[in-house]
Amino acid sequence: MSTLAWFALGSLAVWAWLLLGQGFFWRTDQRLPPVPRGGPDRWPRVVVVVPARDEAGVLPLSLPSLLAQDYPGVAEVILVDDGSTDGTGKLAVGLAGRYGGLPLTVVSPGEPEAGWTGKLWALRHGMALARAREPEFLLLTDADIAHEPDSLRLLVAAATANGLDLVSQMARLRVASFWERLVVPAFVYFFAQLYPFRWINRRRPLSTAAAGGCVLLRTGTAVAAGVPEVIRQAVIDDVSLARAVRRAGGRIWLGLAERVDSVRPYPGLGELWRMVARSAYAQLRHSPLLLAGTVAGLAVVYLVPPVALVAGVAGGDAVAAWAGGVAWAVMAGTYGPMLRYYRQPLWLAPLLPFTAFLYLLMTVDSAVRHHRGRGAAWKGRTYARPEATSER
Incomplete structure (x- = not known):
């Protein structure tokens, strides 16, 4: 031959x-695990933490969806303005005034200290403020992620019903331009090939990963894992976060989203x-x-x-x-x-x-x-x- x-x-x-x-890995049936009808007997307190740097272009499409969450328990949003130069923080305050909904706090931590990536520095500040509210869960979500009104409720119900410490959904990325159609689905396909969702979601997992755009994290587990300090230099912060949670004994679930979408455009190949x-x-x-x-x-x-x-x-x-x-x-x-x-x-x-x-x-x-x-x-x-x- x-x-x-x-x-x-x-x-x-x-x-x-x-x-x-x-x-x-090629199957796309790993969606949120089943939950009892009606949800938990007691809905835990949740704080949503949104790191944002120069996100004025997408914030009007994403932040109102967080403020409009139909959550039966107590919830609020903390947006961490990470040194934006486009008025991200001011825009967020204006959107909250216009749309109402969940309470919004906008803070700015200043420039990152040496040894920190920008996003994790912002998360450190936001998570510290959130823990002062003593929430049972933190929702870490990117500024370009839009949530359907029942997104938070379904995430919390899945975590509580299945004893999960980290529930992560890979947001459906925008696919509109020619290059997005050619590249974006393949991006998720390659990710799933590298980190098969079924392996991650097993009782005895064979792989560990998360999707950083939408992560519901149990606060106690985050503290036990030393997050985010233990991963402060990570460029691929979502996978590093999942590994830290797993090392602390936490249970992880990762799947494709049906109610969570990225609104960030990538119109060109560049x-x-x-x-x-x-x-x-x-x-x-x-x-x-x-x-x-x-x-x-x-x-x-x-x-x-x-x-x-x-x-x-x-x-x-x-x-x-x-x-x-x-x-x-x-x-x-x-x-x-x-x-x-x-x-x-x-x-x-x-x-x-x-x-x-x-x-x-x-x-x-x-x-x-x-x-x-x-x-x-x-x-x-x-x-x-x-x-x-x-x-x-």
Whole structure:
């Protein structure tokens, strides 16, 4: 057999494993766990903490949805204005005055101390204020996340009914432009492949992760885990948070959202590229060896199948063409459920190799930025490589 045929067969073997042995990551049925009709006997106090930096563009779409939560217990919102220059804090106060609803407090912690990322510095300040209210739960949600009116109620009911310490939903990201359609569903697909939700949600978990846009966290568990101080340097703060909670003995659940949506637009490839590149190399622990392995893996798993099919047909290599075609078909088939979740046409599924190639380039660019001293850059701040202890 040709070298290309061997590579194609290797890729097909990997896809057979991914289809059946990687926690059925491609299924999209991990939604909020069931709750008793009517909810808990006593609705616990909740404080919502929203870190916000230069979010005036999205706040009118997200903050009113938090203030309008139909929650049977006591709840309030703390928005932490993290050094915004666009009037985020003033806008939040105005929105609260216009829409009413849950009580809103707007605070500003000043610039982060050395060793803190901006978001975690803001969360530290907001969580400290929240704990003074003695809530049983904290809802940590990003400023670009809009919630349906029953979102908080369903989150709390799921946590209390199932004895969960952290309930996280991956918000449905905006998919409107061509590039969003091409890149965004794949972003969630790759995340689920890396952290299969079923493995996370097991009684005896095989993986640990969270989605930082929407995290309901039991306050006592946060204190026991030392959050956020223990993860203060984390660039990928959601996964680090989940690991800290798990180390403290907390139970975690992660799934796809039905009532929580991101309103942040990424209309062009440049915006999406920066979103991925700012943290991709941090995900690889800033390791050149892991980078090389990731690039090789992406090439074999996602790029070899279409190349083998086309080259095999053109060159009369039946084994390469057959193995490449089957692997590509399995790949597209596993991507279909995520496209349906995002209400996108299934003809996008065969384009996944092209999208994976873009992610490969974004990952390499993330490493290049790091080695040029730019680290993980976000909203005017650049973060160098964290101390190793912050991610363990």
